Amino acid sequence: MIEASAQLPLSFAHLCATIALGTLVTVAAYWLGVLIQRKLGGNPVANPVLIAIVLIVTVLQFSKTPYANYFAAARIIHFLLGPVTVALAVPLAAGLRQFRSSLAGAVPAIAMGSLVSAATGLWIVHLLGGSAVVAHSMTPKAATTPIAIGISQRIGGQPSLTATFAILSGILVAVSVGHVLNWCRVTDWRAYGVAAGTAGSGIGTARAFQLNELAGAFAGLALGLNGLATALISPVLIYLSGPK
Secondary structure: OHHHHHHHHHHHHHHHHHHHHHHHHHHHHHHHHHHHHHHOOOOOOOOHHHHHHHHHHHHHHHHOOOHHHHHHHOHHHHHHHHHHHHHOHHHHHHOHHHHHOOHHHHHHHHHHHHHHHHHHHHHHHHHOOOOHHHHHHHOOOOOOHHHHHHHHHHHOOOHHHHHHHHHHHHHHHHHHHHHHHHHOOOOOHHHHHHHHHHHHHHHHHHHHHHHOHHHHHHHHHHHHHHHHHHHHHHHHHHHHHOOO
């Protein structure tokens, strides 16, 4: 009994040290990503999330650390995805007056964006001969990661694969949305926010906040409504695309 009691604090201390190290590596990688983007004048191609992913993968490769061990150590970051998503309600409340005058145009746009994103994700995988699991994992890709994972679990997808698709989709949108809207001659920050939040989940929303507060607020609105719409649309699309 004495020996077991003596070992308990050591085990707890080791657990705390492991979590602290995993969190430190994650935060440091993202901080370096932000720093690199600033040095490059805010270039959207130098996305901090993409840079952080590359840095973390490099560290894991050189240290020969299994991803499962890293994920267990950094699980507090994963847990915080939920509260951070909920915290987007703060800028939403601040821009409530702006939203009221724009809902008639924004809500149909978000709904159509959710439908197109889910449908193309599902049908492109089917067209390329992918498995049902991959197709179901791809369908909720435009929803923010915590919501996309929850949807994936319920429609027969693989949550880890869905998280990968959601992150890659968000990075692609963060890099390209400004160029696409400029090409289309769209200059309204509300439109930018709706596009970034609907198609780019949390990463697209973060990019919108970097550029303009109004765009960020509308991106947060789009992110929340897109998550709801994707949760409703995905099961219907999968049912319709299934064997008759």
